[in-house]
Amino acid sequence: VGSLDRDVLPPELWPLVAGMNRRVIEDGEEVATEIAYISQRQGGETRYASIHVIPWRENGEIVGQVGVAVDLTDSRRSAKALGESRLLLERVIESLPDSVSMKGTDGRYILLNTSAAARIGVADVAAGLGRTAREILRPEEADWVERIDRQVTESGKPMTVEEGPH
Numbered sequence: 001v002g003s004l005d006r007d008v009l010p011p012e013l014w015p016l017v018a019g020m021n022r023r024v025i026e027d028g029e030e031v032a033t034e035i036a037y038i039s040q041r042q043g044g045e046t047r048y049a050s051i052h053v054i055p056w057r058e059n060g061e062i063v064g065q066v067g068v069a070v071d072l073t074d075s076r077r078s079a080k081a082l083g084e085s086r087l088l089l090e091r092v093i094e095s096l097p098d099s100v101s102m103k104g105t106d107g108r109y110i111l112l113n114t115s116a117a118a119r120i121g122v123a124d125v126a127a128g129l130g131r132t133a134r135e136i137l138r139p140e141e142a143d144w145v146e147r148i149d150r151q152v153t154e155s156g157k158p159m160t161v162e163e164g165p166h
Contacts, residue, residue, distance in 0.1 A: 009069060012037045013049065017067070020053045024065045030054045034072065048072040107132045107149060 005017050013035070020031045032052040039047045053067040093100050099116035103109055109132075112125045120136050122128040128136065133145040152159050 005067070010037075010039055010041055010047075012039060013051070013069070017051060017053070017069075020051065021065055021067075024053045024055050025062060028055050028062055046073075048076045103149065107134075107146070 005014060005021070009017060016033075016035065020033070023029045023031050030053070032050070034048065034050045036046055036048050039045055048071070050070045050072055051067065052069075053065050055062045056064040056066050093111070094113045096113060097115060099119045100111070100113045101109055101116040101120075102111035108130050109128050110130075112120075112128045114125060117123075117125045117128050120128060120133070122131075122136060132142075133149075134142040136142075137145065148159065148161055
């Protein structure tokens with residue numbers, strides 16, 4: 001509170017924030033942006049920030065501005081790492097010759113590899129996602145799958161199933 005931009009922001013952002021402040025003070029606009037910048041303080045690394053500036057009014061007159069700057073770098077890096085991990089996991093699952101599937105608590109497929117899609121008789125993975133066994137399979141097959149699902153739910157443990165219904 002009561003700090004100048006130069007006291008709290010890296011120098012690389014000063015020109016941008018000065019322009020935002022002018023728009024807020026002169027035009028009374030609320031201004032927000034997300035930006036990537038090269039930080040001299042951090043040895044030239046790319047950093048990410050969200051900046052939001054609004055007019056501060058008293059009796060209808062603009063008397064200053066209120067600004068919030070949030071460093072998004074760590075959350076961006078975490079999101080990128082999570083996406084890379086998910087992609088790697090998807091590639092591993094897809095490369096398995098065995099059928100691999102996962103369902104949500106509503107019984108709808110949320111993950112299938114190509115082998116699993118072929119086993120349940122859908123054209124491709126996308127055709128099976130979001131659907132239940134009952135929507136895809138013959139009634140006796142769906143009954144068998146739902147029995148297995150109940151066993152997994154009740155035990156709380158994953159299950160390997162070697163063969164289908166007889």
